[in-house]
Amino acid sequence: MGIKNRIASVDIFRGMTIVLMVLVNTPGTWANVYAPFLHAKWHGYTPTDLVFPFFLFIVGTSIVFSxxxxxxxxxxxxxxxxxxxxxxxxxxxxxxxxxxxxxxxxxxxxxxxxxxxxxxxxxxxxxxxxxxxxxxxxxxxxxxxxxxxxxxxxxxxxxxxxxxxxxxxxxxxxxxxxxxxxxxxxxxxxxxxxxxxxxxxxxxxxxxxxxxxxxxxxxxxxxxxxxxxxxxxxxxxxxxxxxxxxxxxxxxxxxxxVTAGWANIVLALIYFMTDVRKIQFGSLFKYVGANAIAVYFLSSFISKLMGQIKVGKTSLHGWLFQNIYVHDFMSVELSSLLYALTVVTFYVIVAYFLYKKKIFIKV
Known part of the structure; x- marks a missing residue:
């Protein structure tokens, strides 16, 4: 096995980044999102602002292995x-x-x-x-x-x-x-x-x-x-x-x-747990990381479809959110987050299926 296959932390980090990308990109409604899952209005940064630079960072790391x-x-x-x-x-x-x-x-x-x-x-x-x-x-x-x-x-x-x-x-x-x-x-x-x-x-x-x-x-x-x-x-x-x-x-x-600093710290922690201590951790993220671009593209494409398909006076996305996730006993922000977590779960399952079937879609 090549060295890139032995460093589990890199695959986990890549998959975790894609999972976060899908999570922050597909809330139930943009009108009600918890602050950490939104970009900074202009200057400054939130956890969400780390996601894309994390991916470009790990692109660089992967270039070394390739x-x-x-x-x-x-x-x-x-x-x-x-x-x-x-x-x-x-x-x-x-x-x-x-x-x-x-x-x-x-x-x-x-x-x-x-x-x-x-x-x-x-x-x-x-x-x-x-x-x-x-x-x-x-x-x-x-x-x-x-x-x-x-x-x-x-x-x-x-x-x-x-x-x-x-x-x-x-x-x-x-x-x-x-x-x-x-x-x-x-x-x-x-x-x-x-x-x-x-x-x-x-x-x-x-x-x-x-x-x-x-x-x-x-x-x-x-x-x-x-x-x-x-x-x-x-x-x-x-x-x-x-x-x-x-x-x-x-x-x-x-x-x-700043974002590269956080990326190094997060990757160091994952590396210490998985590659040094050999703790079995983050397999679900590894599945996503194995088909990172495919999962991101598919999630973006389907999200776009669901936003354009009309159901009554709203979209398919809006109809599902309002009829399944919105309830009087919880805040709309929580409903919005649960919708996003459901979307993430779906793509993790898709990634798991592709991984087990040894289907790796390379771009």
Missing amino acids: YNNKTTNSATYKKITVRSLKLIGLGLCLGAFTITFPFVKDWANIRFPGVLQRIGVVFFFASILFINFRWKTLLGIAIFLLVGYWLLMGYVPVEGVESTYDRAPNNLANWLDVKVFGTHNYKPDYDPEGLLSTIPSIASSLLGIFTGLILISKQRQKATILFGIGGVLLIIGHVWDLVFPINKALWTSSFVL
């Missing part, structure tokens, strides 16, 4: 490129699909950026960088990306107006998204997976690569090292927050460091 011994030949470049294009294509299809004929939204309403698109772009650049440079160079590149993004966002004026980190027209990232994508953004004035903010998101994956290199190294006390790195990143990120606010929508450099 390409550590790969040569820089045309076949490797082709494999990386094809996989990236598949991810981007799936994201675009998800954004363009509608249930009514001709099953594609009007051109002006199609969102171009997206979660899968960002994963594809980040995977491409992180993989190419990994197979071409040693860790010290990669560290320099990560620092350059984070500091460079800070300087761009903080010191480049927007149409003659001093730049800001607020949600405003003179925010460079927001302004660029509107200029490049126009009506194809998630929101009229910005996109959380926008163009400029993709630069620091590559650094999120590079930080995951460093963790992967530690995991495959002969270093002792790996869990302690990862925990220490996580603590240092958290401190630096929160100090940087004083001048470059932690912000998921902008994917600020402080946000990259």
